[in-house]
Amino acid sequence: MDRFVFLTFDGLSKGAVLAAFALALVLIWRAARIVNFAQGAMAVAAAYAGYSVTSATGSYWLGFAAALVGGLLIGVVVERAVMRFVDHSSPLSEVIVALGLVLVVQAVLGMVYGNEFLPAGTPFSRNALSVGDVPLLSRYDLFVFGAVLLVLLGLALLFTRTSVGLRMRASAFAPEVSRLLGVNVGGMLTLGWALASAVGALAALLVIPTELGLHPHAMDLVFVSAFTAAVVGGLDSPPGAVVGGLTVGLILSYVSGYLGSDVTPMAVLVLLLAVLLVRPGGLFSSTVARQA
Amino acid sequence: MTADDVILQVKGLTAGYGAAPVLQEVDLTVRAGTIAAVLGANGAGKTTLLRTLSGLVRPSGGEIVYGGQPLRDVPVEQLVRRGMAHVPEGRGVVAELTVDENLRLGGLWRRDREDAAKALTEVYELFEPLAQRRRSAGHQLSGGERQMLALGRALVARPKLLLLDEPSLGLAPRVIAQIMALLRQLRDSTGLTVLLVEQNVRSALSVADEAVVMSLGRIVTATSADRLRDDEELRHAYLGF
Ligand SMILES: Nc1ncnc2c1ncn2[C@@H]1O[C@H](COP(=O)(O)OP(=O)(O)OP(=O)(O)O)[C@@H](O)[C@H]1O
Ligand SMILES: [Mg+2]
Numbered sequence: 001m002d003r004f005v006f007l008t009f010d011g012l013s014k015g016a017v018l019a020a021f022a023l024a025l026v027l028i029w030r031a032a033r034i035v036n037f038a039q040g041a042m043a044v045a046a047a048y049a050g051y052s053v054t055s056a057t058g059s060y061w062l063g064f065a066a067a068l069v070g071g072l073l074i075g076v077v078v079e080r081a082v083m084r085f086v087d088h089s090s091p092l093s094e095v096i097v098a099l100g101l102v103l104v105v106q107a108v109l110g111m112v113y114g115n116e117f118l119p120a121g122t123p124f125s126r127n128a129l130s131v132g133d134v135p136l137l138s139r140y141d142l143f144v145f146g147a148v149l150l151v152l153l154g155l156a157l158l159f160t161r162t163s164v165g166l167r168m169r170a171s172a173f174a175p176e177v178s179r180l181l182g183v184n185v186g187g188m189l190t191l192g193w194a195l196a197s198a199v200g201a202l203a204a205l206l207v208i209p210t211e212l213g214l215h216p217h218a219m220d221l222v223f224v225s226a227f228t229a230a231v232v233g234g235l236d237s238p239p240g241a242v243v244g245g246l247t248v249g250l251i252l253s254y255v256s257g258y259l260g261s262d263v264t265p266m267a268v269l270v271l272l273l274a275v276l277l278v279r280p281g282g283l284f285s286s287t288v289a290r291q292a
Numbered sequence: 293m294t295a296d297d298v299i300l301q302v303k304g305l306t307a308g309y310g311a312a313p314v315l316q317e318v319d320l321t322v323r324a325g326t327i328a329a330v331l332g333a334n335g336a337g338k339t340t341l342l343r344t345l346s347g348l349v350r351p352s353g354g355e356i357v358y359g360g361q362p363l364r365d366v367p368v369e370q371l372v373r374r375g376m377a378h379v380p381e382g383r384g385v386v387a388e389l390t391v392d393e394n395l396r397l398g399g400l401w402r403r404d405r406e407d408a409a410k411a412l413t414e415v416y417e418l419f420e421p422l423a424q425r426r427r428s429a430g431h432q433l434s435g436g437e438r439q440m441l442a443l444g445r446a447l448v449a450r451p452k453l454l455l456l457d458e459p460s461l462g463l464a465p466r467v468i469a470q471i472m473a474l475l476r477q478l479r480d481s482t483g484l485t486v487l488l489v490e491q492n493v494r495s496a497l498s499v500a501d502e503a504v505v506m507s508l509g510r511i512v513t514a515t516s517a518d519r520l521r522d523d524e525e526l527r528h529a530y531l532g533f
Contacts, residue, residue: 163400170386170397177384180346181445182372182401 015249
């Protein structure tokens with residue numbers, strides 16, 4: 001029972017990060033109808049930027065801020081310089097361009113920083129605090145929950161309470177009508193990419209210290225898990241991404257806890273396949289018919 | 293007709309989708325404060341004309357002068373700032389947004405936040421049913437409510453020129469009559485200019501000052517609405533009834 005409780009908490013904290021990363025995928029899907037396969041590589045690049053700043057200044061928090069700003073900028077550049085010019089009539093070309101971007105980014109990171117794992121520090125202890133005899137959550141886990149929660153709240157407020165959020169939603173749902181109403185749809189798209197990329201960078205910052213460390217491929221498996229989470233949630237729904245992230249986090253934790261950690265990559269793929277076969281629209285897909 | 297009477301002047305406009313042009317050498321003059329009906333069969337190019345005027349379709353030739361300024365290279369999203377509002381075919385209500393969000397969207401670009409809020413209130417006063425459904429999503433509205441929403445959203449911008457693409461489509465005769473009366477009232481009280489694309493010829497001619505008939509991408513006749521309504525021969529020749 002203790003083990004189950006421990007695995008549950010561990011799964012939730014893994015899941016929180018997956019939720020954030022899935023949310024980044026959902027943001028871009030909603031804004032541009034693209035599954036951003038380059039998101040892992042973009043997030044790792046931002047994390048390396050943070051690493052450079054932390055190494056130079058000795059401050060985790062300066063590096064943290066630099067990675068988030070780097071994430072924003074990477075999102076802007078990727079949208080403005082690459083995705084804007086992709087032929088959107090075929091989803092395949094978007095996928096191919098994104099995968100090409102992954103190769104380029106990972107190669108460049110490898111050249112600049114090397115292909116070894118670099119140690120990534122945490123601002124808080126990762127030793128679990130015990131309740132009774134059961135180790136539950138570390139201070140770092142609490143920090144992860146807090147950060148993800150803040151992002152969720154911030155995004156929810158942005159989209160439902162601000163005029164920029166309204167513009168962003170309108171641009172995504174009805175770009176032509178939005179332009180007629182004076183909305184800078186191109187700008188909203190860039191903003192969507194920037195936000196998503198920053199959220200992705202945050203997820204990378206949070207998860208990398210709990211894995212092997214910083215590496216050009218550090219987010220590869222996380223990406224697959226988060227993609228699964230986003231699909232479970234329906235790709236279109238931010239709350240769905242959160243529920244999907246937590247679900248996938250729990251499943252991964254139980255599988256690795258009870259069956260061994262070498263089975264987890266397979267478990268992710270099995271789950272992804274199962275969802276795509278049984279409910280390709282995701283478990284939380286809403287079917288609001290578009291009728292402009 | 294003095295030059296500053298004219299709000300919209302189109303000369304030799306040619307436009308289309310891909311290689312074959314839809315609009316061919318279209319000439320059109322619209323005076324400020326009038327309602328001009330654009331009539332014609334399905335596929336005549338009426339929608340294409342409106343879409344070209346608001347920049348959604350790039351012309352391949354000719355000129356559009358609006359408010360004394362040529363519109364070449366003015367981005368679509370700037371036109372509403374210059375007083376041109378386009379209610380597209382099918383109304384363009386954003387299905388996923390609420391009534392209130394749809395309406396607010398129409399005034400987001402405005403610097404004068406106070407007047408934007410005032411315009412919003414006026415629209416709710418004008419269209420009672422919308423005021424009762426502020427929180428309903430666009431896809432939950434009836435056809436008539438959608439048309440009110442689309443019109444109201446355009447009015448939040450306090451336009452000078454309103455491009456309306458088949459507002460009567462799918463509406464009951466009584467609602468159509470209300471919309472036409474509203475257009476007339478806006479013209480008389482605010483000096484609004486309307487370019488009204490309609491299949492419903494009788495309704496359109498009942499409010500229009502001027503009328504043009506399009507066929508196969510060309511304007512085949514331009515005359516006063518009265519004349520088109522009363523001259524049976526002319527009507528027969530161009531509208532087939
Ligand atoms: N997006 C498009 N791509 C290619 N051709 C188009 C497109 N939209 C319209 N057309 C063609 O342009 C011509 C004019 O269409 P348009 O929609 O302007 O006609 P309309 O007068 O508005 O007709 P309706 O009364 O049926 O709305 C038609 O032959 C149509 O097939
Ligand atoms: Mg049409």
